[in-house]
Amino acid sequence: MEKVSKVVEHEEEKEGEEEELSFEELGLDPRLVRALIKKEIQKPTPIQHVAIPLILEGKDVVARAKTGSGKTFAYLLPLLQKLFTGSSTKKKSGPSAVVLVPTRELSQQVYKEISSLIETCRVQVKVAQLTSSMSHSDLRTALAGPPDIIVATPACIPKCLSAGVLQPTSINESLEILVLDEADLLLSYGYEDDIKAFAAHVPRSCQCLLMSATSSEDVEKLKKLILHNPFILTLPEVGDVKDDLIPKNVQQFSISCDARDKLLHILSLLKLDLVQKKVLIFTNSIDMGFRLKLFLEKFGIKSAILNAELPQNSRLHILEEFNAGLFDYLIATDDSQTKEKEANEEGNVDKRKSRKRAKQKIDSEFGVVRGIDFKNVYTVINFELPPSASGYIHRIGRTGRAYNTGASISLVSPDEMDNFEEIQSFLRADGDTDIIVPFPLLTKNAVESLRYRAEDVSKSVTKLAIRESRALDLRNEILNSEKLKAHFESNPKDLDLLKHDKILSKNPPAPHLRDVPDYLVDPVTQEASKIIKLARAAMGNVQSGRRRGFKRKSRNDKDPLKTFSAEGPKRSRRGGGNREDKNDDQNNRRKKKNSV
Numbered sequence: 001m002e003k004v005s006k007v008v009e010h011e012e013e014k015e016g017e018e019e020e021l022s023f024e025e026l027g028l029d030p031r032l033v034r035a036l037i038k039k040e041i042q043k044p045t046p047i048q049h050v051a052i053p054l055i056l057e058g059k060d061v062v063a064r065a066k067t068g069s070g071k072t073f074a075y076l077l078p079l080l081q082k083l084f085t086g087s088s089t090k091k092k093s094g095p096s097a098v099v100l101v102p103t104r105e106l107s108q109q110v111y112k113e114i115s116s117l118i119e120t121c122r123v124q125v126k127v128a129q130l131t132s133s134m135s136h137s138d139l140r141t142a143l144a145g146p147p148d149i150i151v152a153t154p155a156c157i158p159k160c161l162s163a164g165v166l167q168p169t170s171i172n173e174s175l176e177i178l179v180l181d182e183a184d185l186l187l188s189y190g191y192e193d194d195i196k197a198f199a200a201h202v203p204r205s206c207q208c209l210l211m212s213a214t215s216s217e218d219v220e221k222l223k224k225l226i227l228h229n230p231f232i233l234t235l236p237e238v239g240d241v242k243d244d245l246i247p248k249n250v251q252q253f254s255i256s257c258d259a260r261d262k263l264l265h266i267l268s269l270l271k272l273d274l275v276q277k278k279v280l281i282f283t284n285s286i287d288m289g290f291r292l293k294l295f296l297e298k299f300g301i302k303s304a305i306l307n308a309e310l311p312q313n314s315r316l317h318i319l320e321e322f323n324a325g326l327f328d329y330l331i332a333t334d335d336s337q338t339k340e341k342e343a344n345e346e347g348n349v350d351k352r353k354s355r356k357r358a359k360q361k362i363d364s365e366f367g368v369v370r371g372i373d374f375k376n377v378y379t380v381i382n383f384e385l386p387p388s389a390s391g392y393i394h395r396i397g398r399t400g401r402a403y404n405t406g407a408s409i410s411l412v413s414p415d416e417m418d419n420f421e422e423i424q425s426f427l428r429a430d431g432d433t434d435i436i437v438p439f440p441l442l443t444k445n446a447v448e449s450l451r452y453r454a455e456d457v458s459k460s461v462t463k464l465a466i467r468e469s470r471a472l473d474l475r476n477e478i479l480n481s482e483k484l485k486a487h488f489e490s491n492p493k494d495l496d497l498l499k500h501d502k503i504l505s506k507n508p509p510a511p512h513l514r515d516v517p518d519y520l521v522d523p524v525t526q527e528a529s530k531i532i533k534l535a536r537a538a539m540g541n542v543q544s545g546r547r548r549g550f551k552r553k554s555r556n557d558k559d560p561l562k563t564f565s566a567e568g569p570k571r572s573r574r575g576g577g578n579r580e581d582k583n584d585d586q587n588n589r590r591k592k593k594n595s596v
């Protein structure tokens with residue numbers, strides 16, 4: 001294998017001076033350009049600008065560009081164009097392109113993006129999404145044809161090969177393009193053996209593309225394993241310029257507080273309207289996610305939960321609902337942390353046994369932090385700090401996507417201070433200036449005004465309450481998942497049927513906790529909250545996105561899911577009298593009176 005690599009530097013400072021080429025000028029097929037315009041995408045991002053022509057020329061490419069910089073289209077557009085215009089009329093026995101991604105969530109996202117482009121372009125290209133939970137017969141059906149493109153996690157391919165539903169010779173004869181997306185994560189998800197097994201069948205002529213947000217030893221390893229003489233696209237946005245690891249349009253803040261005061265601080269941020277919606281909140285354990293949800297619920301703040309324990313259909317549906325703006329707060333427990341914690345929490349019994357059990361309980365191919373394109377998330381809150389700087393980068397990268405702005409707030413307790421310092425120094429460009437700065441809008445007075453209420457409520461969120469809610473949520477979602485599977489097979493666009501931000505606690509929130517009386521809010525905080533509201537209005541985000549883009553269905557709708565309630569008949573949405581709807585109405589009335 002030739003080892004010469006070409007480094008293509010794309011200086012950010014020169015971007016303005018450089019001629020800004022359009023997608024057409026980059027050589028993109030008019031059908032694809034039209035499809036992009038339909039998605040309101042007008043001009044290429046820097047990584048697309050450099051990668052598209054190289055990929056169209058057939059070069060192997062390693063592209064490193066920061067989160068949200070448009071890497072997916074950077075490889076998908078030329079990949080599709082090559083398949084649209086492929087000259088070979090010979091019937092193929094295997095896929096022309098394989099896209100490998102680390103998580104099922106990401107594979108679903110990429111699959112949808114490809115399907116939508118194919119549909120808009122009206123071309124005869126078939127794409128299949130494979131997951132390792134599929135049965136052999138489902139895999140065989142998905143691979144019949146065969147599809148032109150396969151999107152999968154790496155574990156699927158050896159499974160298909162050993163089941164005989166995919167032949168090594170077919171891959172060797174057919175494969176023209178292989179993409180390793182989120183390459184920095186593929187190995188950490190434990191796919192090394194799967195990728196090695198697959199690489200043995202990848203023909204020498206196959207064009208290989210490797211996309212990643214951060215550079216790491218793992219990326220180097222994959223590069224050596226798969227690529228031949230690649231072009232290395234290192235936009236200075238990543239690479240060596242550390243302060244640019246996170247898009248410039250994301251402001252990063254921190255709040256120092258005791259671990260036991262974190263609930264109080266997040267309450268103050270949300271209840272006093274000091275952050276812009278939508279808000280994605282990260283916790284390091286599933287139990288902490290539930291503690292937070294139950295706590296916020298008591299103050300009338302509804303949120304949805306996302307973690308590796310939930311069934312896959314529910315997870316995908318929760319993501320779709322959040323992206324569609326059906327709720328404003330999502331509490332996510334991210335992948336690697338979950339795995340570690342779950343294993344550790346059970347450590348008092350036999351460790352080996354408990355790890356196995358933990359593994360069974362949660363989905364090892366789950367991942368919401370990495371690569372998932374959350375739409376219109378303005379604020380990311382680290383309720384707990386992630387254990388590593390790269391975890392931090394990927395979490396914060398869920399806001400400020402493409403050309404949007406965003407903010408992040410990390411709550412840092414004294415025992416997280418070392419970790420915080422490590423993240424700070426990793427991000428520091430020149431060794432001096434802190435990238436993450438103290439959050440200026442939350443005053444001590446504002447926090448103290450809510451302390452009494454917060455501490456009172458926090459005591460009521462007991463371990464037992466958390467355990468029960470977690471079990472209830474799981475039960476609900478397993479039932480949902482079955483319904484969802486059947487329903488969404490025939491109505492893939494129907495989202496507004498099951499809500500994932502249901503209240504879990506047995507008692508509805510007390511009215512006096514829903515609203516913060518004016519006398520409790522100091523003038524500085526009132527002013528700050530006004531500024532946030534104005535900023536939101538300026539961004540055209542005054543209303544909650546709850547129903548945006550969705551027609552409210554008639555209550556008499558005969559939809560099979562409409563009457564479904566995993567919590568039993570009392571909370572059925574039929575008849576419009578359920579507790580949640582009433583709470584919503586009461587809340588809205590009160591909000592008008594005294595909105596915070």
Ligand SMILES: Nc1ncnc2c1ncn2[C@@H]1O[C@H](COP(=O)(O)OP(=O)(O)OP(=O)(O)O)[C@@H](O)[C@H]1O
Nearest residue numbers: 043044045067068069070071072213371373401402
């Ligand atoms: N040229 C463009 N102009 C405007 N928006 C774009 C453009 N290209 C992509 N986008 C949008 O930017 C968002 C982020 O893109 P994408 O998910 O590809 O980022 P990414 O670089 O893969 O990020 P990550 O490393 O986090 O996976 C998406 O919503 C996508 O539709």
